[in-house]
Amino acid sequence: MPADMNDYFKKKKPSSNSNNSNDRSGGNSFENPLGNMGKGAPWIFIALAIGFALFVLKPFTIINSGEVGIKVTTGKFEEKPLSAGLHFYIPVLQKIIPVNTRIRLITYSNDMSTELGDRYKSFEGGLRRNRAIPVLDKRGLTVNIDLAVQYSLKPESAPATIEKWGASWEEKIINSKVREVVRDVVGQYTAEQLPEMRNEIASAIQTKVREKVDALPNQPVVLSSVELRNIVLPPKIKEKIEEVQAAKQDVTIAEQEKEKAKQQAQKAAEVARGVAEKNRIEAQGEADKIRIEAEEQAKANRLISDSLTPELLQLEQIKTQGKFNEALKVNRDAQIFLTPGGAVPNIWVDAKGKEQKAISAQQ
Numbered sequence: 001m002p003a004d005m006n007d008y009f010k011k012k013k014p015s016s017n018s019n020n021s022n023d024r025s026g027g028n029s030f031e032n033p034l035g036n037m038g039k040g041a042p043w044i045f046i047a048l049a050i051g052f053a054l055f056v057l058k059p060f061t062i063i064n065s066g067e068v069g070i071k072v073t074t075g076k077f078e079e080k081p082l083s084a085g086l087h088f089y090i091p092v093l094q095k096i097i098p099v100n101t102r103i104r105l106i107t108y109s110n111d112m113s114t115e116l117g118d119r120y121k122s123f124e125g126g127l128r129r130n131r132a133i134p135v136l137d138k139r140g141l142t143v144n145i146d147l148a149v150q151y152s153l154k155p156e157s158a159p160a161t162i163e164k165w166g167a168s169w170e171e172k173i174i175n176s177k178v179r180e181v182v183r184d185v186v187g188q189y190t191a192e193q194l195p196e197m198r199n200e201i202a203s204a205i206q207t208k209v210r211e212k213v214d215a216l217p218n219q220p221v222v223l224s225s226v227e228l229r230n231i232v233l234p235p236k237i238k239e240k241i242e243e244v245q246a247a248k249q250d251v252t253i254a255e256q257e258k259e260k261a262k263q264q265a266q267k268a269a270e271v272a273r274g275v276a277e278k279n280r281i282e283a284q285g286e287a288d289k290i291r292i293e294a295e296e297q298a299k300a301n302r303l304i305s306d307s308l309t310p311e312l313l314q315l316e317q318i319k320t321q322g323k324f325n326e327a328l329k330v331n332r333d334a335q336i337f338l339t340p341g342g343a344v345p346n347i348w349v350d351a352k353g354k355e356q357k358a359i360s361a362q363q
Contacts, residue, residue: 060088061096070097070159077163081155099162101155103224106174108133108147110232128170132232133179135186143191144232145182149174149209150224161220173213173221181208191237192244202228 062085063069069082073094082096089096106128132144151174153161165172185204189197206226213223233241 059091060086061098062086063096063098066100066102067098068101068155068158070099070162071095072097077159079159081158097162099153099158101153101158103150103152104128104170106130106149106151106170107229108145108149108178109229110144110146130175133182135183137189137191137194138187139190141191141234141237143186143194143234145186145228146230146232147178147182147205148225148227148229149178150227151213152222152224154218154220154222157218157220160218165220169220173216177212178209178226181205181212184208191233192241194231194233195241198228198231201231202226 061069063082065084067084069087071078071082071087071089071094081099087096104127108130110132132146134142134144137143153169161169182205185201185208186194189201194201205228209226210223213219213221
């Protein structure tokens with residue numbers, strides 16, 4: 001056999017013998033898999049374990065803006081609420097309850113149509129819709145009241161509120177108080193009076209609900225508003241009210257027409273009085289004109305009479321006689337008669353023509 005082959009088998013033989021001896025010893029030799037990772041291997045496994053625990057147990061929570069956190073340690077509520085941000089707690093022993101402190105809305109209505117904001121209900125947790133509140137009026141008839149109430153949980157007293165009232169604090173504080181007040185207020189009126197007294201009823205409901213909520217210890221809820229939306233009456237009562245309203249409207253129209261006719265009559269009377277007053281004033285003016293003219297004429301006559309002296313009359317007679325004398329030169333058959341006392345007028349008679357003419361000469 002070649003030398004190189006002999007050397008090869010000599011080198012391989014101890015190795016095979018060693019393996020056979022190990023096999024015969026039962027395979028007690030164990031090779032550590034972490035031996036090649038070095039001394040930092042345990043810390044890596046610890047970090048992985050901690051990360052896995054954080055992922056599974058999740059010992060932290062995030063409080064959003066508009067919320068407060070309530071930390072509960074072994075069943076006991078801590079008095080101070082947690083503000084918005086990241087907060088840690090000990091799993092199993094502690095837990096943090098996030099509570100919404102935004103303005104919340106609860107409606108009481110039989111109209112269940114979609115309202116604005118319903119899409120965010122799961123996010124905000126502040127929209128609730130209940131059936132309309134059935135109430136017996138003063139005569140025992142059932143009416144339905146539609147309301148909308150806005151309120152919010154008081155942040156600083158939230159832990160005490162949740163500890164005392166529980167998760168259903170809205171039902172116990174808001175819903176129960178609103179229903180109680182609505183029944184007390186509306187029950188004082190008849191169904192026919194409710195539409196007319198709507199404003200008074202709305203004001204009374206808001207005032208009394210606020211008083212009852214504020215009277216609770218620590219004032220756990222801040223009430224923003226209580227709005228009366230609608231009063232749903234029984235059909236027969238509604239028809240009766242509509243008939244009464246129609247009759248009142250007819251009476252109102254008749255009164256308006258009567259008032260209009262009265263105003264028109266007063267206007268016509270005023271016009272007639274104005275015309276009569278105008279005529280009276282015009283007649284009075286005409287009478288005053290005649291009176292003034294007569295007074296002026298009388299005054300002129302008195303002035304003329306006062307100015308007539310015997311000498312002036314004689315002068316006028318001489319002038320008249322001169323005119324007659326001139327006329328006799330033309331008509332010699334004329335006859336002249338002088339009135340007694342020489343007063344004018346004189347009488348002229350044309351004897352030649354057998355016709356008499358009375359001529360008055362006024363100077």
